[in-house]
Amino acid sequence: MTTTSARPAPEPGGPAAEDSGGHAASESALELTGLRRTFGDKVAVDGIDLAVPRGSFFGLVGPNGAGKTTALSMATGLLRPSGGRALVHGINVWRDPVAAKRVLGVLPDGLALPERLTGGELLTYWGRFRRMPAGVVADRAAELMRILELEEAEELGTLVGEYSTGMRKKIGLATALLHTPRLLVLDEPYEAVDPVSARVLTAILRRFTAAGGTIIISSHVMSLVESLCDRVAIIAAGSVLADGTLDEVRGGRTLEDRFVELVGASELGEEDLAWIGG
Numbered sequence: 001m002t003t004t005s006a007r008p009a010p011e012p013g014g015p016a017a018e019d020s021g022g023h024a025a026s027e028s029a030l031e032l033t034g035l036r037r038t039f040g041d042k043v044a045v046d047g048i049d050l051a052v053p054r055g056s057f058f059g060l061v062g063p064n065g066a067g068k069t070t071a072l073s074m075a076t077g078l079l080r081p082s083g084g085r086a087l088v089h090g091i092n093v094w095r096d097p098v099a100a101k102r103v104l105g106v107l108p109d110g111l112a113l114p115e116r117l118t119g120g121e122l123l124t125y126w127g128r129f130r131r132m133p134a135g136v137v138a139d140r141a142a143e144l145m146r147i148l149e150l151e152e153a154e155e156l157g158t159l160v161g162e163y164s165t166g167m168r169k170k171i172g173l174a175t176a177l178l179h180t181p182r183l184l185v186l187d188e189p190y191e192a193v194d195p196v197s198a199r200v201l202t203a204i205l206r207r208f209t210a211a212g213g214t215i216i217i218s219s220h221v222m223s224l225v226e227s228l229c230d231r232v233a234i235i236a237a238g239s240v241l242a243d244g245t246l247d248e249v250r251g252g253r254t255l256e257d258r259f260v261e262l263v264g265a266s267e268l269g270e271e272d273l274a275w276i277g278g
């Protein structure tokens with residue numbers, strides 16, 4: 001297990017030990033160095049260092065407001081860091097975003113989707129946007145829609161704007177998978193997804209890592225992270241409190257116990273909310 005230390009944060013796109021192709025030779029699928037983000041006086045992410053080995057299934061956990069979404073958004077080119085660096089397979093996300101996004105599949109928090117397209121149209125648009133051959137896009141889109149049980153909605157001409165929250169999650173995941181990324185970064189992928197679809201999602205994600213891909217998920221469901229992930233980081237107040245293999249971080253306890261121990265539990269006192277229930 002490691003803990004973060006306060007080290008000076010390099011600037012986004014700053015110097016790195018890079019190869020002749022301009023990309024750092026890295027064993028990590030994702031490497032964050034001194035990554036930092038402030039909003040006014042608020043420090044959302046406080047110079048975190050994190051390395052996610054290739055082929056791992058990595059869980060990022062932390063309480064509400066810990067900085068998970070902010071960190072993942074900076075790591076995937078969606079939010080510009082105030083300082084520090086993010087490398088995806090050795091590619092600097094903020095210096096070479098096009099190359100980085102080629103190997104990245106992202107399911108962001110609160111995904112904004114074109115509302116006036118059907119799911120199938122969205123995948124077609126997305127595939128063309130990524131310059132994929134039309135036939136490949138059509139085949140993959142049809143397969144993803146079938147496996148994610150969005151086929152019926154497609155046949156009815158349901159627009160993405162009419163999708164339920166779980167359906168939006170699923171079509172978002174399909175867009176993340178379509179171009180065969182090497183690193184999937186999924187913010188709360190299971191949120192609002194029904195149990196049957198969750199099983200399908202798990203099978204897809206396991207197949208992805210079995211084929212050599214790397215996955216990073218954020219989640220509040222500790223049992224889910226324990227069952228899926230081989231590596232975990234616990235973050236709170238913008239800092240990494242622990243990271244390592246699941247067993248290193250748990251230290252012989254459950255992940256939830258370790259989480260509460262590190263983050264601190266708030267107890268409900270006898271006098272609190274005395275008015276509840278009349």
Ligand SMILES: Nc1ncnc2c1ncn2[C@@H]1O[C@H](COP(=O)(O)OP(=O)(O)OP(=O)(O)O)[C@@H](O)[C@H]1O
Nearest residue numbers: 039042043044062063064065066067068069070071
């Ligand atoms: N656009 C923004 N403007 C101002 N503050 C922000 C903004 N985005 C995030 N924050 C603040 O940064 C901190 C980290 O937020 P973030 O959304 O990254 O947390 P999180 O760990 O993903 O939380 P949750 O588990 O509740 O989704 C919070 O204090 C939040 O209020």
